[in-house]
Amino acid sequence: MHPLVLQSDFGLDDGAVSAMVGVAVAVDPGLRIHDLTHNIPPYDIWEGSYRLAQVISYWPAGTVFVSVVDPGVGSDRLSVVARTRTGHLVVTPDNGTLTHLHSIFGIEQLRQIDETMNRREGSEESYTFHGRDIYAYTGARLASGAISFGQVGPEVPLADLVSLPLVQPEATGGAVHGTIDTLDVRYGSLWTSIPRELFRELGVGHGGRVTVRVSHHDAVVHAAQMTYARSFADVEVGESLLYVNSLDRMAVAINRGHYARAFSLGTGTSWRVRLEPAP
Structure with missing residues (x-):
């Protein structure tokens, strides 16, 4: 079992984060669940990308991160899990959230989440809270060992990874x-x-x-x-x-x-x- 670390732009003023935690605990009550931050400015993919890169190397290899900064929820953007060269897994929409991780540490493999298998039961008609129904659920299954990285879904070519523009120093x-x-x-x-x-x-x-x-x-x-x-x-x-x-x-x-x-x-x-x- 590995730690599960959550990041979002949800804030803590309502029950959204608690719902994600509840879904994860329902997968395995023994999970160790931690917060990176839930104060990413609303819709700020760049900030979410940077904060992942800020902390990931301080967590042990195998740690699973769930990052939900998802202004395109319900659109055709992909839901993915990335495996970094540092040995971490990141569950997130493929909307640029992985930009700094890929630039600084490197991503070695990307898989699209197969939602026919990796989605909370009963949420099939819910299109606005993938953080709860897909990402927290899949992240918990990975962290608990219920599924392996290979069982997430089909591999996505790294060339198709969505990245925000960067300026190299x-x-x-x-x-x-x-x-x-x-x-x-x-x-x-x-x-x-x-x-x-x-x-x-x-x-x-x-x-x-x-x-x-x-x-x-x-x-x-x-x-x-x-x-x-x-x-x-x-x-x-x-x-x-x-x-x-x-x-x-x-x-x-x-x-x-x-x-x-x-x-x-x-x-x-x-x-x-x-x-x-x-x-």
């Missing part, structure tokens, strides 16, 4: 370039796509000064100089800093402040960031 012209992929939600730090190893090519050590420029739709909307610091404690309260976040990528923050709110900055591929040594 790069080093050019004495600077490194990437995107603002997401925020450290409660504290407003900008989490970029720039890996620490790429930033190291600039030759800036801890305590050095860096110029940060943020563009939105190719227009510069913010620029600042700040210290490259090991941690928030290395700068004064209210001071900005560049640091390495928990995903080994470069991030921008204000010590005890909210960087994104302070400068009205957003996330996604239209938000570009450039880092270079300060003059």
